Amino acid sequence: MSAKIEDVANQFFDFVILGGGTAGLTLAARLSEDPARTVLVLEGGAAHIDVPDISRPASYGSHFANTNYSYEYKVSKQEFAGGRELVWQRGKGLGGSSGINFLCWLKPSREDIDAFGALGNPGWSWENYQRRMQNIEGFSAPSEDAKQNVNLKFDTIGKDGPLKLQFPNKIDEAEQHIQQASLILFTTGGIRWMLTYEHRLSSTTASTLRHTQSMSGDPQGFFFAPVSHDQKSQRSYSTTAFYVPNKDRENLSVLVNASVRKVHTATSPESNLIATGVEFEYEGNVYDVNARKEVIISSGALGSPHILELSGIGSKDVLEKAGVPMKLDLPGVGENVQEHIMVGLSWELKDDVQFDTLDILRDPETYAKHLELHKTVEGVFTTGVTSFGFVTLDQLTSRSLEIYKSMEDIVAKLDPKTTPPGLLEQYKLLLERYKPGSTNPGLEFISFPGLMSFPNPPEAGKRYITLLVAVNHPWSRGTIHATSNDPSKLPEIDPHYFEQGVDLTLLLELAKRAREVANTSPMKEMIVNELNPGPKVQTDEELSGWIKETFGTVWHTSSSCSMLPKDKGGVVDHTLKVHGTINLRVVDLSVVPLHVGTHTQSTVYGIADQAADIILGRC
Structure with a gap:
């Protein structure tokens, strides 16, 4: 890997990204394009590069309950579903859930993406989303024989991006x-x-x-x-598309098996929080790393609200019950959870x-x-x-x-x-x-x-x-909240099915x-x-x-850090910056304010790509 613990502990980086999953690696690749910017990614799982169990498609569900490849989140007993206790799986390791998903490549409706803007987020629209997809998609047209069965117009899907797609x-x-x-x-x-x-x-x-x-x-x-396969029928995901081609950049560091415990913050003269660094665990020891510019949480809809609450950002009542000193009262954290x-x-x-x-x-x-x-x-x-x-x-x-x-x-x-x-x-x-x-x-x-x-x-x-x-457009709303100040204790998840x-x-x-x-x-x-x-x-x-x-989940959980105005229950604003902070953002599916009506892989990549341009002042 590109980083060892001595390269990271107590060091300074411009951007510290918490999570090396779908969004995290995409964002890291974009931010590190300029060698003058230093970027660190902290990933809780292993690298899994060139591991056949990951790279081989059509191994659906084989990663679930395997603690090398997935986290297992137990869901609270469901009051309206006969007391059912479900388990949600999420990818563990570089690539996150893009390394264990079912590889489906679909896009939401125009209305679904435009709803982001309609709910108070200027700059989030279908037109912007489509431009993002051109940066991501590397589609290979099917053979002439296959075209007889798959007669889509291929001019609306990108062909030059790093994420390989095909039928x-x-x-x-x-x-x-x-x-x-x-x-x-x-x-x-x-x-x-x-x-x-x-x-x-x-x-x-x-x-x-x-x-x-x-x-x-x-x-x-x-x-x-299409599916996210390359032409050799290997899984194409954020690791192969955004990490491997860029792993030799001297300004890009990735530390695996590094579990985030909390974000360190200070208070500005205007009483806003400033993210100064991150506390993480590596091989049983606790370390700190410092951020010059920003800390960006990309730990998914289950992990991101948990990190915020462990850092003292969330509802006063939730933080008190969990034994976490409050730094910022933000009641929307972990609320508005939506799942297909x-x-x-x-x-x-x-x-x-x-x-x-x-x-x-x-x-x-x-x-x-x-x-x-x-x-x-x-x-x-x-x-x-x-x-x-x-x-x-x-x-x-x-x-x-x-x-x-x-x-x-x-x-x-x-x-x-x-x-x-x-x-x-x-x-x-x-x-x-x-x-x-x-x-x-x-x-x-x-x-x-x-x-x-x-x-x-x-x-x-x-x-x-x-x-x-x-x-895919559910009416029920759930919650994801910390119940302890111990970072190793997973949050309580109640989707209210x-x-x-x-x-x-x-x-x-x-x-x-x-x-x-x-x-x-x-x-x-x-x-x-x-x-x-x-x-x-x-x-x-x-x-x-x-x-x-x-019934089961489709593993498309969203909205636990919703991109909404603060008075509407929002956690991040339209720049993905956490309300009440100067330099702390969330970039993953948790920011979606109202769930999209299709599979979410493309939406996560699109969010990460737009986030990069926002951070770099390009939009």
Whole structure:
């Protein structure tokens, strides 16, 4: 690595970045472009560079519960989900969660990004976001054969950036059948299709279709999306894109296995806090490092609020209970937490279906065979989760007006005396997303090539297909707070799942619609029977009960350090500077004020890129 403890302890750096994950390494690369600026990154995990378990795609979930590669955060018992106790995993090591994610590359809607600005943050807009993506994306167009299946307009995705993106070498015909079934089912609801399947459909049906473009701010429809693979089918993530190419810069230092304990601060004559340095632990000893210009927290939506509170910045009540002396009363820290929720439905495939799902890797001999195949860029480890559908409430269900009115009731019943600051403004924007006629989709279908559902286990030798359904514009709000002044004790996480019952209603309608897709040709000809939830689960009450027992997170937690005005519950301003401080910023997904309606990898990179220009005075 570029730094040893003697290079860091008690030394001075212009910028000290807390976290070497998706945002942290992106930001470090940008800030260190000028050799006159010194940059230090402190990362709590190991380097994991060129480790096959990380670099090999399609190893989904294999890093979870492995303490070398992930942190395990236990979630509080969920009052509105039958007392469920979930676990949230986050990447541990350089690259952070970009090193253990499912590699999906999707972009939010234009409205989702413009909402940042609408909530009081000038300079945050879809146009700026798209410019950021040109700095990040290094897309390689698919082969001519693949273009027949993936007919997106490639002029709206960047080609020269360091993060390598591509479509998998092979998109199975079975995946195409699943999308075709979705198309046929949803076309009558006015869904716009993103692929050229006209040759498979009647001319009447085909004439109703309009092509759209998932990379230009309009993700509505069904489509195949790129993945963060390079051309050798290795994971492309913040380590390979932003650290490795720049690791020999003399002004860039990265210290791994260095766990941040707190930020040191002083008080300015104007009574604002000044970040002066950082206390961290390395190999059992505690050290300090000094910051000449800024300290930047990039520890994710779970880690960043925790570091702020350990540093004495947060709600007075929370800090008192945790035994942390208060430096700055900032009640928004750890509040407004938002998370995408999903549940999986799975079907057994017929024996004659030609589809190598990930289930075949349960056999040790087959697993070993595909490890070898991956060396020649073949086999199931080169595949990706690429098949997606995004629909509006109108398109999802005939109950849309009834459900929308229940959302209006939520807003109408808000008590001004007890409602968290800024929540009303967020809810008004949510109503816009769900209102009749909206074209902003936040309800998602994901085709997963294998079993990813509960509670019924797989049968040896069988293959499965899973439709994951997700609510990406949730109404419930959670919290993440320190409970102790001991930095090794993880924060208490309470997402308040289903506190707003409409989130459960949306997930129920999605699950019912997924069953309809499975019962539509040509998907229905591929399957034997439903494994999960199974034929015994039929009524809305039974299906809702199954959802509460088996739903999970999408690992897209946001908003715990929301970019909002202070009087609206904000933690950082539009420059990502912590309210009440002179030189302390937060740069990661925690600053998103209202959650975006899609997978978040691209948004984190975009936030980091814009943060660099803000810090350097370029915007």
